[in-house]
Amino acid sequence: MEQLINPTDCKTCHKKSLLFESLNDKELELANKNKKEIIYKKKEVVCKEGEEIKELIYLKKGLIKLYKKGINNKDQILTIAKPLDLIGLLSIFLDTTYKYSISTLEDSTICLIKINFIKELVKNNGFFALNLLKNMSKTYDDIIKTTFDINTKQLRGRIAYIILYFSQYIYKSNYFILPITRRELSELIDMSTGNVIRILSEFKKDKILRVNEKKIEILNIELLKKISELG
Amino acid sequence: MEQLINPTDCKTCHKKSLLFESLNDKELELANKNKKEIIYKKKEVVCKEGEEIKELIYLKKGLIKLYKKGINNKDQILTIAKPLDLIGLLSIFLDTTYKYSISTLEDSTICLIKINFIKELVKNNGFFALNLLKNMSKTYDDIIKTTFDINTKQLRGRIAYIILYFSQYIYKSNYFILPITRRELSELIDMSTGNVIRILSEFKKDKILRVNEKKIEILNIELLKKISELG
DNA sequence: CGCGGCTTTGATGTTCATCAAGTAAAGTGG
DNA sequence: CCACTTTACTTGATGAACATCAAAGCCGCG
Numbered sequence A, B: 001m002e003q004l005i006n007p008t009d010c011k012t013c014h015k016k017s018l019l020f021e022s023l024n025d026k027e028l029e030l031a032n033k034n035k036k037e038i039i040y041k042k043k044e045v046v047c048k049e050g051e052e053i054k055e056l057i058y059l060k061k062g063l064i065k066l067y068k069k070g071i072n073n074k075d076q077i078l079t080i081a082k083p084l085d086l087i088g089l090l091s092i093f094l095d096t097t098y099k100y101s102i103s104t105l106e107d108s109t110i111c112l113i114k115i116n117f118i119k120e121l122v123k124n125n126g127f128f129a130l131n132l133l134k135n136m137s138k139t140y141d142d143i144i145k146t147t148f149d150i151n152t153k154q155l156r157g158r159i160a161y162i163i164l165y166f167s168q169y170i171y172k173s174n175y176f177i178l179p180i181t182r183r184e185l186s187e188l189i190d191m192s193t194g195n196v197i198r199i200l201s202e203f204k205k206d207k208i209l210r211v212n213e214k215k216i217e218i219l220n221i222e223l224l225k226k227i228s229e230l231g
Numbered sequence C: 001c002g003c004g005g006c007t008t009t010g011a012t013g014t015t016c017a018t019c020a021a022g023t024a025a026a027g028t029g030g
Numbered sequence D: 001c002c003a004c005t006t007t008a009c010t011t012g013a014t015g016a017a018c019a020t021c022a023a024a025g026c027c028g029c030g
Helices: A025-033 A115-124 A126-151 A155-170 A182-188 A193-205 A221-230 B025-033 B115-124 B126-151 B155-170 B182-188 B193-205 B221-230
Strands: A035-040 A045-047 A055-061 A064-068 A076-081 A101-104 A108-114 A175-177 A209-212 A215-218 B035-040 B045-047 B055-061 B064-068 B076-081 B101-104 B108-114 B175-177 B209-212 B215-218
Touching: A025 A035, A025 A115, A055 A115, A064 A182, A076 A126, A076 A182, A076 B126, A108 A115, A115 A126, A115 B126, A126 A155, A126 B076, A126 B115, A126 B126, A155 A175, A155 A193, A155 A215, A155 A221, A182 A193, A193 A209, B025 B035, B025 B115, B055 B115, B064 B182, B076 B126, B076 B182, B108 B115, B115 B126, B126 B155, B155 B175, B155 B193, B155 B215, B155 B221, B182 B193, B193 B209
Parallel strands: none
Antiparallel strands: A035 A108, A045 A101, A055 A108, A064 A076, A064 A101, A175 A215, A209 A215, B035 B108, B045 B101, B055 B108, B064 B076, B064 B101, B175 B215, B209 B215
16 A cells, blocks of 8 residues: 655755756755655556645656546556656646546655645746746647647557657667556557557567567667658 | 737736736736737738747637648647637747647737746746646646547547537537638548538438538537537 | 639548457465 | 466457548639
């Protein structure tokens, strides 16, 4: 189960990133008082759509998915967030309840920062407000761009795209261990589970990928990029 | 062609909406100096993806579409914005060039407000910053929600959804004149032009809609809603 | 008046989801 | 630690949903 840990002081936290870099010592001290740090195991639910928003969710370590519940147990994954992504920011200024659910794909450490404190910061610290706008803009734009890209491709292009996404954006390596199931892959790139498996097998047969369960290695990145671009 | 007009003073402009409501007199005066007001005719291009962003685009009157250029002349429309929507806000804090193109669907009046002035406001006026965050959040969330909704429906559901969208969200009437061509409709809800026409004809035959070129009247709104919901 | 763009309809073919059936792996409880 | 259950993975066959293409009519505009 989730577990509260002996937390890092915001002042010395190396993960504070863009978000808190514009805070002075006094503000960091306040931040520290207004946050809690929680460790989640893999596959735990951080928040559910519909729940009340009280805190900003900040991923310090690990990997999470942001998704919407669908009918008959088939969800739709909007995006996958890695550390320093400000994913829990979405719509917190607008609504009082979450529009999306979040769960962990790996063991993760999450900071929860009280919403009201964030709002005070926005009012009192102009640089923080600008940073927040920038950050939020980027998160949203990435989601829109990815959704757009995936929608305009056919199945082989989608698989190529998402493999490149994990390789380049998340793991920065040609070899990685897929953090999600084939079924979740299908929910991320909007296709049937059967076809995810089928096309991964094709790529394996064509010597584009080495695939062994969750272990994936890109063998022919040029061809993979071409397939991704051409759709 | 586009045309600069004798502009309204920001201080007395009734269209300043949420965005500028938190400004004091001095700030409104400055706003006035940092904006220009332009009238566009129908089907003019306001900005193109790739162009440098210098100003925030604020729609005062009319209707515009936000889209991405696709291959072989087939674009993808992200959203349609009506007055007071802060559509030109997207990604201006992040990038120096537009990621999307904007063109008018009706004769429109647009205010262009210098980016640097907006950034100064964010830094100096906390309430303005909060409003901006809220506004931006809403714009983005709406785009994500609409895209999501449309993707999860089949063709008949998409047509029903978009007709209801125009009827309820844009024109607030069961009778309206479609501001876009059949082809643009297809770009907005991601299907072929042929099928847009085919399904509109079916709805006409089934007495759900009265369709006469661009003139549309909803005859059976209950059924239309059901088709939209069930996908 | 003729050209180009928008609209319409039908015929054809492709892409893809769905389903079934079977195997492997991973939890679960005694 | 083993039997049991569940969950994930895999492959193939089938058909539905949808795009594409062609041909023809319409309208506005130079």
